[in-house]
Amino acid sequence: MLLIFLIQAIVRIALYPLFFVLYLLKVGPFYARVSFERKNYRDEGCRPFARFGKKAHCVFHFSSEGEFEQIRPLADELISLGKNVELIFTSPSVEHKVIDYYQANRENIRYLRLPLMIYFPLLSRQNIIAWSSAKKMMMVRYDFFPELLYLGSKMKEFILFSATVKSSRIKTTDISELRLPGLKKYIYSMFSKIICATNEDYMIIGKDISADKLEHPIELRMLQIDSRQHFFRRHSLYEDLNKLLSLAEYEKRICLAQTWPVEMDAFSDQEFCKLIGAGELFVFMAPHVLKDDNIENLKVLILKHCPDLSIHMLTKEIIENNQIDSFISNYKQRPGLIISTLRGILCEIYPYFRTVFVGGGHGKGIHSVLEPFVAGANIFCGPNVKRSTEYDTIVKSGVGVGVIDNMNDAYSIIKSTSTNKMANELISDMIKESEMAKRKLIALLTN
Numbered sequence: 001m002l003l004i005f006l007i008q009a010i011v012r013i014a015l016y017p018l019f020f021v022l023y024l025l026k027v028g029p030f031y032a033r034v035s036f037e038r039k040n041y042r043d044e045g046c047r048p049f050a051r052f053g054k055k056a057h058c059v060f061h062f063s064s065e066g067e068f069e070q071i072r073p074l075a076d077e078l079i080s081l082g083k084n085v086e087l088i089f090t091s092p093s094v095e096h097k098v099i100d101y102y103q104a105n106r107e108n109i110r111y112l113r114l115p116l117m118i119y120f121p122l123l124s125r126q127n128i129i130a131w132s133s134a135k136k137m138m139m140v141r142y143d144f145f146p147e148l149l150y151l152g153s154k155m156k157e158f159i160l161f162s163a164t165v166k167s168s169r170i171k172t173t174d175i176s177e178l179r180l181p182g183l184k185k186y187i188y189s190m191f192s193k194i195i196c197a198t199n200e201d202y203m204i205i206g207k208d209i210s211a212d213k214l215e216h217p218i219e220l221r222m223l224q225i226d227s228r229q230h231f232f233r234r235h236s237l238y239e240d241l242n243k244l245l246s247l248a249e250y251e252k253r254i255c256l257a258q259t260w261p262v263e264m265d266a267f268s269d270q271e272f273c274k275l276i277g278a279g280e281l282f283v284f285m286a287p288h289v290l291k292d293d294n295i296e297n298l299k300v301l302i303l304k305h306c307p308d309l310s311i312h313m314l315t316k317e318i319i320e321n322n323q324i325d326s327f328i329s330n331y332k333q334r335p336g337l338i339i340s341t342l343r344g345i346l347c348e349i350y351p352y353f354r355t356v357f358v359g360g361g362h363g364k365g366i367h368s369v370l371e372p373f374v375a376g377a378n379i380f381c382g383p384n385v386k387r388s389t390e391y392d393t394i395v396k397s398g399v400g401v402g403v404i405d406n407m408n409d410a411y412s413i414i415k416s417t418s419t420n421k422m423a424n425e426l427i428s429d430m431i432k433e434s435e436m437a438k439r440k441l442i443a444l445l446t447n
Helices: 002-025 026-041 065-080 092-104 148-153 182-188 199-205 221-230 238-245 261-268 270-277 292-305 316-320 324-333 346-352 370-374 389-396 407-416 424-444
Strands: 058-062 085-091 107-111 136-140 156-163 192-196 253-259 283-286 308-313 336-340 355-358 379-380
Touching: 002 026, 026 107, 065 136, 065 156, 065 221, 065 424, 085 092, 092 107, 136 148, 148 407, 156 238, 156 355, 156 389, 182 270, 192 199, 192 253, 199 389, 221 346, 221 370, 221 424, 238 316, 238 346, 253 261, 253 346, 261 270, 261 292, 270 308, 270 336, 270 407, 283 389, 292 308, 316 324, 324 346, 346 370, 370 389, 370 424, 379 407
Parallel strands: 058 085, 058 136, 085 107, 136 156, 156 192, 253 283, 253 355, 283 336, 308 336, 355 379
Antiparallel strands: none
């Protein structure tokens, strides 16, 4: 591992001047990534613990917001025990969550954007090995960059959380036919403990990795989701959103979550459009991409199918300017579709909806279905579910997820699907199991 690390380090040091020139020339993705990584020098939360004579107990690496939510209950517990925690993340999408978390726990948290473009071993904020002071490390899923693996190899405990054999390259739909590729087998052998994403992953990884390293699935994200939904009443947006989302009866509320343009064909159903326009259905859309040009494109696609449908835009400006009463009044006068561009609130409001359609399944893959599942909603999605371990978790629990192959049929499928009466009791039991599993992991991280 040391040899691989040294080779890649030499290559990346050699490329460092090129990346910096591309940054100065403002070349698209290079400029964006380097600008993102250079924030490590600006943010006080990136200053290493060692600078203050402290050490971290554990370092977590994750890429996405969903991965952060999986390990967040562990970080919360370690902080409550007085431990210091380091967070290393790859994607800009989770940046705001990490910074908010640091602001709430300034003494016990340090964070670093993973230096990919500006990696340089002699500068601590451009080299995670020099930056981290932790004794234990947990990685989530599969960002197996050499410097992360080398950092982990130096740890007392090196844990892989939510390990899966699933990927976008899988050709077969029968996961039992899979084996670990040679490179991944080598990588997995470096970990002291591997917590599998699903029971199928446990079975397949167990063909190549010693059973004493493997653990059956532990679903921690349910704890964080349940907490966020349970304590929504404390949120600054609660009063305004509760007032709006309570306008219609629970049975009539539908959330179209994390939607993409290809999914706007749902509005080709004229009955669906008429019921929305008549106020007989309360439909709330939260698109995945919130940029202005994407929102405008969605509106064009919707109005192509439903030219008379009113579209009400719920923006942060409406909230900040105390205009929610005016917004509600306009909606009552002319009911229609609500499109929300509010950030970071979708998980909290899922309990308001009987029915949730989760987007992405007509593209690269569905977004999080675990959040509406914990809320007890009837869940629907597109057909591309092969990369979603959350989908597997829900289906294996016995709760159905409605798969909509053709969005033209979306409303007809939704209205003909009955509610799963046992879901709430099952979810409660799963959350209790997650709490017990968390205690087991905390024991591993603190011993």
